[in-house]
Amino acid sequence: MRTRAQWSLGLLLAVQSGQVAANSVPADMVGRMRGHKDTAVKELVAKVLPPVVAEAGVDWKLEVAEVEKKMKQGTGEAIFMERCAGCHKLFFKGGKVGPELTNYQRNNLSTMLTSIINPNAEIREGCQYYLVETKDGRSLSGFLVDRDTQVVVLRGLEGEDITLRVSEVKDMQAMGRSLMPEGWIDDLTDAQLRDFFAYMRISQPITR
Numbered sequence: 001m002r003t004r005a006q007w008s009l010g011l012l013l014a015v016q017s018g019q020v021a022a023n024s025v026p027a028d029m030v031g032r033m034r035g036h037k038d039t040a041v042k043e044l045v046a047k048v049l050p051p052v053v054a055e056a057g058v059d060w061k062l063e064v065a066e067v068e069k070k071m072k073q074g075t076g077e078a079i080f081m082e083r084c085a086g087c088h089k090l091f092f093k094g095g096k097v098g099p100e101l102t103n104y105q106r107n108n109l110s111t112m113l114t115s116i117i118n119p120n121a122e123i124r125e126g127c128q129y130y131l132v133e134t135k136d137g138r139s140l141s142g143f144l145v146d147r148d149t150q151v152v153v154l155r156g157l158e159g160e161d162i163t164l165r166v167s168e169v170k171d172m173q174a175m176g177r178s179l180m181p182e183g184w185i186d187d188l189t190d191a192q193l194r195d196f197f198a199y200m201r202i203s204q205p206i207t208r
């Protein structure tokens, strides 16, 4: 049976001769060989798998800035601003028609996709949009946020509350479907979808 040292030497020689690619040797194995008590192994590993020294002059901060710039250039945020921000707030931008998405579970892709692709699947309480006619002939609409025996409270698209006495209401009907348009992302290309959902899933805003 070969000893560990012989086995390591064999591997290192194979790397040296090019039979085994240096980058195919797992890092933890390289680490163990570097700490080997057999000096022959130690010397050979230092020679054929030298520790990667950060190249002089390469500034990782520059690289961070570079990657950040690419992310900002991605179209994800632009797509959100164009298609969703009219109704939803994410981070600090957007409207109040739909629920704010900042604290929504945006890392759960399948739930989020269901909500986006089929907004009518489940309309949450407080998100039912109602059309109301009053006895004095007014037509009003809004999300039903509260109703008791005395009053009906609708929330308009700007977030303003409209309180009506039940006795004023002549007719009241749920629209029965979400205000959120269906198929709203159907026309995005694969690349746009990737960018868009990369943006939707970030936990911190990139730009302000």
Ligand code: HEC
Binding pocket: 080, 083, 084, 085, 086, 087, 088, 097, 098, 099, 101, 104, 112, 115, 116, 119, 120, 122, 123, 124, 127, 128, 177, 178, 179, 180, 181, 184, 185
């Ligand atoms: C015209 C307004 C409108 C637009 C545009 C819109 N939404 Fe919505 N969205 C809503 C409303 C209202 C709801 C509330 C739930 C419902 O009606 O089903 C909602 C619900 C959601 C939900 C579920 C939220 C929750 O808390 O359950 C997600 C996620 C969502 N929208 C994402 C988007 C995304 C992403 C876009 C852009 C591609 C978008 N919406 C465009 C109005 C809109």
